[in-house]
Amino acid sequence: xxxxxxxxxxxxxxxxxxxxxxxxxxxxxxxxxxxxxxxxxxxxxxxxxxxxxxxxxxxxxxxxxxxxxxxxxxxxxxxxxxxxxxxxxxxxxxxxxxxxxxxxxxxxxxxxxxxxxxxxxxxxxxxxxxxxxxxxxxxxxxxxxxxxxxxxxxxxxxxxxxxxxxxxxxxxxxxxxxxxxxxxxxxxxxxxxxxxxxxxxxxxxxxxxxxxxxxxxxxxxxxxxxxxxxxxxxxxxxxxxxxxxxxxxxxxxxxxxxxxxxxxxxxxxxxxxxxxxxxxxxxxxxxxxxxxxxxxxxxxxxxxxxxxxxxxxxxxxxxxxxxxxxxxxxxxxxxxxxxxxxxxxxxxxxxxxxxxxxxxxxxxxxxxxxxxxxxxxxxxxxxxxxxxxx
Amino acid sequence: xxxxxxxxxxxxxxxxxxxxxxxxxxxxxxxxxxxxxxxxxxxxxxxxxxxxxxxxxxxxxxxxxxxxxxxxxxxxxxxxxxxxxxxxxxxxxxxxxxxxxxxxxxxxxxxxxxxxxxxxxxxxxxxxxxxxxxxxxxxxxxxxxxxxxxxxxxxxxxxxxxxxxxxxxxxxxxxxxxxxxxxxxxxxxxxxxxxxxxxxxxxxxxxxxxxxxxxxxxxxxxxxxxxxxxxxxxxxxxxxxxxxxxxxxxxxxxxxxxxxxxxxxxxxxxxxxxxxxxxxxxxxxxxxxxxxxxxxxxxxxxxxxxxxxxxxxxxxxxxxxxxxxxxxxxxxxxxxxxxxxxxxxxxxxxxxxxxxxxxxxxxxxxxxxxxxxxxxxxxxxxxxxxxxxxxxxxxxxxxxxxxxxxxxxxxxxxxxxxxxxxxxxxxxxxxxxxxxxxxxxxxxxxxxxxxxxxxxxxxxxxxxxxxxxxxxxxxxxxxxxxxxxxxxxxxxxxxxxxxxxxxxxxxxxxxxxxxxxxxxxxxxxxxxxxxxxxxxxxxxxxxxxxxxxxxxxxxxxxxxxxxxxxxxxxxxxxxxxxxxxxxxxxxxxxxxxxxxxxxxxxxxxxxxx
Numbered sequence: 001x002x003x004x005x006x007x008x009x010x011x012x013x014x015x016x017x018x019x020x021x022x023x024x025x026x027x028x029x030x031x032x033x034x035x036x037x038x039x040x041x042x043x044x045x046x047x048x049x050x051x052x053x054x055x056x057x058x059x060x061x062x063x064x065x066x067x068x069x070x071x072x073x074x075x076x077x078x079x080x081x082x083x084x085x086x087x088x089x090x091x092x093x094x095x096x097x098x099x100x101x102x103x104x105x106x107x108x109x110x111x112x113x114x115x116x117x118x119x120x121x122x123x124x125x126x127x128x129x130x131x132x133x134x135x136x137x138x139x140x141x142x143x144x145x146x147x148x149x150x151x152x153x154x155x156x157x158x159x160x161x162x163x164x165x166x167x168x169x170x171x172x173x174x175x176x177x178x179x180x181x182x183x184x185x186x187x188x189x190x191x192x193x194x195x196x197x198x199x200x201x202x203x204x205x206x207x208x209x210x211x212x213x214x215x216x217x218x219x220x221x222x223x224x225x226x227x228x229x230x231x232x233x234x235x236x237x238x239x240x241x242x243x244x245x246x247x248x249x250x251x252x253x254x255x256x257x258x259x260x261x262x263x264x265x266x267x268x269x270x271x272x273x274x275x276x277x278x279x280x281x282x283x284x285x286x287x288x289x290x291x292x293x294x295x296x297x298x299x300x301x302x303x304x305x306x307x308x309x310x311x312x313x314x315x316x317x318x319x320x321x322x323x324x325x326x327x328x329x330x331x332x333x334x335x336x337x338x339x340x341x342x343x344x345x346x347x348x349x350x351x352x353x354x355x356x357x358x359x360x361x362x363x364x365x366x367x368x369x370x371x372x373x374x375x376x377x378x379x380x381x382x383x384x385x386x387x388x389x390x
Numbered sequence: 391x392x393x394x395x396x397x398x399x400x401x402x403x404x405x406x407x408x409x410x411x412x413x414x415x416x417x418x419x420x421x422x423x424x425x426x427x428x429x430x431x432x433x434x435x436x437x438x439x440x441x442x443x444x445x446x447x448x449x450x451x452x453x454x455x456x457x458x459x460x461x462x463x464x465x466x467x468x469x470x471x472x473x474x475x476x477x478x479x480x481x482x483x484x485x486x487x488x489x490x491x492x493x494x495x496x497x498x499x500x501x502x503x504x505x506x507x508x509x510x511x512x513x514x515x516x517x518x519x520x521x522x523x524x525x526x527x528x529x530x531x532x533x534x535x536x537x538x539x540x541x542x543x544x545x546x547x548x549x550x551x552x553x554x555x556x557x558x559x560x561x562x563x564x565x566x567x568x569x570x571x572x573x574x575x576x577x578x579x580x581x582x583x584x585x586x587x588x589x590x591x592x593x594x595x596x597x598x599x600x601x602x603x604x605x606x607x608x609x610x611x612x613x614x615x616x617x618x619x620x621x622x623x624x625x626x627x628x629x630x631x632x633x634x635x636x637x638x639x640x641x642x643x644x645x646x647x648x649x650x651x652x653x654x655x656x657x658x659x660x661x662x663x664x665x666x667x668x669x670x671x672x673x674x675x676x677x678x679x680x681x682x683x684x685x686x687x688x689x690x691x692x693x694x695x696x697x698x699x700x701x702x703x704x705x706x707x708x709x710x711x712x713x714x715x716x717x718x719x720x721x722x723x724x725x726x727x728x729x730x731x732x733x734x735x736x737x738x739x740x741x742x743x744x745x746x747x748x749x750x751x752x753x754x755x756x757x758x759x760x761x762x763x764x765x766x767x768x769x770x771x772x773x774x775x776x777x778x779x780x781x782x783x784x785x786x787x788x789x790x791x792x793x794x795x796x797x798x799x800x801x802x803x804x805x806x807x808x809x810x811x812x813x814x815x816x817x818x819x820x821x822x823x824x825x826x827x828x829x830x831x832x833x834x835x836x837x838x839x840x841x842x843x844x845x846x847x848x849x850x851x852x853x854x855x856x857x858x859x860x861x862x863x864x865x866x867x868x869x870x871x872x873x874x875x876x877x878x879x880x881x882x883x884x885x886x887x888x889x890x891x892x893x894x895x896x897x898x899x900x901x902x903x904x905x906x907x908x909x910x911x912x913x914x915x916x917x918x919x920x921x922x923x924x925x926x927x928x929x930x931x932x933x934x935x936x937x938x939x940x941x942x943x944x945x946x947x948x949x950x951x952x953x954x955x956x957x958x959x960x961x962x963x964x965x966x967x968x969x970x971x972x973x974x975x976x977x978x979x980x981x982x983x984x985x986x987x988x989x990x991x992x993x994x995x996x997x998x999x
Contacts, residue, residue: 013956195952216947241952256956270957277960278713302960314959317966321954353924379952386969 007058009092011255012085014045014063015266015280020105024208025166027200029268029282030068042077045266047083048291052299053088055234055262055273060089063118064254065099071106075113082117096121096251097222101149104141108152115157116164121250123162123193127212129183130176132168136211138204138310143183150187160248162191168219169197169212177222178229185233186341190248194226195241220379236257239322240378256316259311259334271300275311277301308335309390312342316388320381324361338370346387347371355384396586396615400653404579405473405610411508411868415530418562419474419500419571420458424641427460427472427569457596457608457639457655458698461578464576470743472575473639473655474597483724483743485691486596489671491612492687493655493985496524498571498578502557503529506545507835509809509868515550526578527570535559537678549835555875566671584652590614590622590676592650593685597668599719605633605662606644609674610655612685617649621677622660625684629667630677631660639965646871665722691723693741694802694873695748695852698729698766699894700737702975704987706738706761713759714738717751718771729786733895733979733989734764739786745852747836764986766895767993770848771799773876785896790883793934799899800876802848805830807870809841814863818842821862825850828902845874847901886912887930887937888920890978895989902933910939912992919988921972922946927982 016032018041018228019026033041063085073081085091099114101137106114111122141149141311146163153161163184167177184192196219199205214222227237235243239257242250254260264271267287270279278300281287290298306314312335319326331339340347350356355377361368377384410416460472460986477490491497497518501511518525527546529539539559546554558574560567563600577806596608609616616622620633637646638656653822662668670691673684701710714726725741742748748768755761772784775797784790805828828860830843846855851871859867882905886896896916900908908932916929920943931939954962976983 032499044944136612143771196950198952220947240950240954253955263954268957270960271958272959279957304960314963317963318954318959355924379948379950380946382966382969383924383946383949386966388972389963389966389970 007215008261009059009061010056011062011064011252011260011262012056012060012089013252013262013269013271014065014081014085015264015269016073017041017064017267017284018065018072019069019102020072020140021069021138024136025197025199027203028068031095035087039077041267042073042081044291045290046081048265048299049084049088049350051291051294052265052296055296056089058090059092061093061095061144062255063095065097065098067100068103069105070099071101071110071114075110075117078117078119082119085098086118086313089384094351098123098162098241098250098252100125100155103146103149104139104153106149108155111149111153111156111158120158121160121162122135122165123191124149124189126150126163126184127166128169128176129180133172133176133180136170147183149189150269158159160191161189161243162193162250163187163189165192165194166197167194167222170205170213172222174218174225178225181226181229183229185235191242191244191250192230192235193242194230196223209219223379224375249321251266254322257321262326274305276305294340304314309342313389315368316343317385320373320377320385320388323372323378324351325370327361328369329366330368341386342390343388350377350384350387355361355380396651396653398407399471399582400584400586402468403582403653404575404708405470405475405653405655406496406498406523407475407477408495408498408500408517409477409511409514411502411505411510412515414500414502414508414511415504415562416500417476418530419498419530419560419568420474421934422568423472423474423572424458424460426572429641441872455784456732458641458903459592459638459645459655462572462576465573470576471654472572475655476492478819482796483747485689485743487514488517488521489493489593489595490688492685493593494521494523495582496517496526496575497527497549497864498575499527499552500530500562501527501542501546503531503542504534506538506542506839507549508811508842509807509841509870511549511872512807512809513839515552525552526574527552527557528574529557529559530562532605533564533566545836563935569611577984583651584611585613586652587614588613588652589679589681590616590620590674591681591824592616592674594624594668594670594672595718596664597722598671598684599665600659603659605659605668606657606659607662607668607882608642608655608657609650609672609975611650611652613652613681614676615649615651616658616674616676620657622674623680624668624672625675625680626688627667627669628670629662631662631667633658633660635659649848653977659981665719666711668850669722691754692847693723693725693771693785694744695768695770696739696744697748697768697785698731698734698737699726699740699743699752700731700764700766700895701736702762702764704735709759710738710755713755713761714740716759717754721751723747731766731788731895733893734766734870734986735977737764745856755933763988764895766989768899769899770802770852772802772899775799784899787883787899788894790899793883793907798878799881801879801881803845803877804848804851804871806846806851807841808844808867809835809839810863810867811837812840814866815840817844817862819857821855821858822846825855826903841952843888846871847857847879848873849899849901865965882933884909884912885932886916887928887932888916888984889980889981889982890929890930890980892932892997893979893984893989896992898979905933906938909933913939913941915992916988917941917943919991920982920984923982941955 017030018038019030054298097119099119101122101124126146131142230243234245238249261273268280268282279302280299281301328339357374358371361370408416456476458474464470464471470823475490475493476707477487477890499515529542532539535979543554549913558567558570591613592609594607594609598606600606617637618633622857623630635646636658637644671688674679701707718724723743728739729739730736774784775781776795777797825846827844833841880902881899882902884898884900884905887894913929913931922943926945927943929941930937975985977986
């Protein structure tokens with residue numbers, strides 16, 4: 001018999017797999033397509049939304065529209081999509097509804113329309129405020145255009161804006177990175193994401209003759225500078241690469257690190273629902289077929305039911321991405337056993353090695369005990385997290 | 391039965407072996423002879439019947455002696471009994487070779503018509519001549535375009551000094567000239583001598599362990615008769631047993647018969663449980679009517695090369711022990727005893743006849759017993775003379791006494807003969823010099839070929855000498871050696887320290903003059919093999935507490951994935967699982983996590999120069 005209890009809220013991820021042109025470092029499932037293809041895709045996505053709403057019995061508390069470049073959508077397409085979404089799901093009135101915006105694909109009017117359709121948070125892919133770096137990355141916009149789109153977003157009524165930035169770029173030095181950070185902060189966004197570049201296999205970057213990449217030392221110097229500089233400017237690092245003003249941490253992304261359920265919709269989108277991981281087909285034909293046939297099983301590829309141990313592993317290595325780490329009382333109530341049972345020895349070792357720290361947090365009169373990575377622990381997070389694989 | 395019967399069989403018997411340099415076609419010729427005498431049709435025959443270990447077939451070498459009885463009806467109309475004894479073909483097994491030869495009365499010398507005489511040709515022929523065997527040559531591979539049969543004949547006559555004018559010209563591969571070889575066996579190899587009435591005197595030339603019958607003893611009857619039910623005694627080991635079965639060798643099978651008499655070659659079983667009770671070289675006699683003297687030449691094969699063997703997965707330690715025990719059932723010269731290493735855990739110190747023997751055992755352990763092994767650097771047996779007048783034979787560098795208590799040390803020296811075409815004499819002499827060789831002589835075989843004679847420390851040739859020889863002579867040089875004895879040498883123990891802790895598995899004995907180079911190389915290579923840790927890790931080479939080389943593995947600065955969102959989690963987990971797997975294969979030494987392969991790679995690289 002299925003246990004009946006309060007139904008947990010779910011997050012939705014919607015994938016828009018099209019862009020104007022592939023950036024040189026990008027290994028996401030994305031590529032250029034014709035206007036017609038994009039429109040057909042929105043139809044398909046709407047069909048999938050209607051088809052799969054039954055998988056989510058409760059409320060939806062966050063929605064994230066990612067890509068590709070979702071801001072390539074027309075105002076009309078967005079309206080269609082959002083209407084379909086609110087028809088199919090019970091979206092919580094205070095839900096966080098984010099989308100990614102490429103500065104080269106939107107203007108004030110479009111953004112206003114997106115806002116009217118229900119989007120309340122945007123994440124602008126700025127990456128750099130240095131035009132030379134932007135060219136190298138293969139971005140389709142300039143630093144100036146990024147600034148313009150930010151102002152346009154504000155004018156369109158967006159009160160929650162993130163800027164995506166990239167450090168450790170080929171040829172990048174501390175001064176250009178500092179310039180990018182200063183420019184970003186001067187715009188006053190609520191949230192900043194700053195990623196160290198990873199050169200992924202199969203991307204042009206992996207094949208190209210590039211200016212020298214910063215050394216590990218330089219990379220870490222940039223990373224540590226970022227934390228200090230942003231802290232001075234009111235942004236707290238709450239995850240390895242994410243910084244926010246008080247109250248503006250991205251709820252959708254935090255869900256990924258805290259075991260929140262999410263349903264992925266659209267080409268290749270991943271889901272985690274009721275302890276199962278699965279994902280939509282990566283191939284458009286297969287995705288289309290499954291949606292048109294109403295074949296939910298075909299949309300649940302690589303399905304894998306996580307054992308309690310696997311959920312514990314994930315709880316640890318995902319939770320430790322956040323600077324507040326893991327609440328050991330939450331762990332105990334989720335798994336019905338103390339965290340020490342499986343991980344006591346490892347935790348002990350990591351505390352001794354200065355990779356982990358423990359502390360207490362007072363929240364609503366309740367004392368929480370938390371375990372979090374130290375600064376060095378964050379630098380070598382993979383090394384630490386591997387020890388939590390059972 | 392009458393003496394006449396025994397004599398008649400004896401006169402029609404020919405006991406012989408085939409000697410050759412590796413790849414000159416010994417096994418192929420044996421196959422053709424078996425085929426031609428009708429024992430097996432070629433369709434039934436698996437190639438090279440006599441080399442029956444998979445490994446032997448792959449490497450084209452013979453490790454265990456094999457024997458087969460063939461019946462050949464000669465042109466004179468008489469049916470002859472041929473006992474063809476296949477001898478091991480490598481210097482590591484010289485003692486086994488010598489015992490197999492002692493079971494023969496003659497030998498066929500196979501020489502490749504395209505290559506002529508090689509180092510092992512000479513070594514094996516000399517060995518055969520030492521055992522008073524009548525040797526006749528055959529020239530093989532005459533079907534090849536580059537065959538030079540006339541030149542090779544002259545070479546045989548000039549260099550070895552045996553008649554070669556009417557040597558059969560054959561191609562074992564194509565089956566050409568096999569009949570001539572069979573006729574030559576009848577004519578040129580003498581019938582065995584021996585007295586069937588005398589007390590039993592038989593030579594053990596090999597043995598095999600069978601889980602049902604116990605040890606199967608391969609023997610050549612010199613005098614007397616061995617038959618079922620007879621109590622027999624092994625004269626050197628003193629073991630007594632009652633014969634359960636006697637028989638002779640069919641191709642790939644044992645064929646029981648009533649008895650074996652003087653001059654014959656065959657086997658017996660006597661419920662002997664341990665191969666050490668029936669050692670190669672021992673003399674079998676009748677327990678109640680023993681012969682007066684055992685046959686000469688018995689000696690126990692002594693391991694010359696030692697190394698530590700450890701399972702990569704420590705849980706496999708019992709499996710490794712079982713596998714070694716099983717191999718030892720068939721290989722009395724394999725030595726092992728338990729040892730413990732801080733770096734590698736529980737394992738065994740193993741002794742081998744030589745490097746090839748070691749390689750063969752390692753391969754068999756990995757292949758036949760599916761074990762993943764780590765071996766420490768092979769070393770030789772050093773004699774350590776202590777100030778208190780005692781001497782210890784050192785097989786494990788970790789057991790070296792305190793240097794203050796050492797008076798002097800000795801290392802084993804071999805006499806080596808290297809055959810090489812004259813254009814490579816320079817590079818080969820240089821190689822020998824690098825390996826602390828002492829030049830003795832150069833003998834020219836012909837205008838373009840010479841034998842270089844050197845004395846070399848065994849320690850210097852057990853690593854990669856053979857490979858170096860091949861690479862510096864474009865594959866032309868061939869090499870053979872014999873243990874000469876022990877000599878005083880300036881030897882030191884080198885320790886490798888990781889994070890200031892000595893790694894026992896990496897300690898080795900080295901000549902003082904080569905210590906610095908070797909230490910530096912080890913440190914450099916270890917640096918590449920040790921993953922970065924949470925702190926700087928010094929790697930040092932030390933001789934007697936003095937650091938002679940140092941490298942540093944820098945602290946791990948960054949190992950983090952910047953992004954991990956919904957779609958990345960499964961992939962991220964796979965990465966972490968892989969990382970965890972890697973950690974599991976780590977051994978902790980001095981607070982440092984070192985992958986077990988690192989030891990192996992460093993030791994391998996150390997050999998690679």
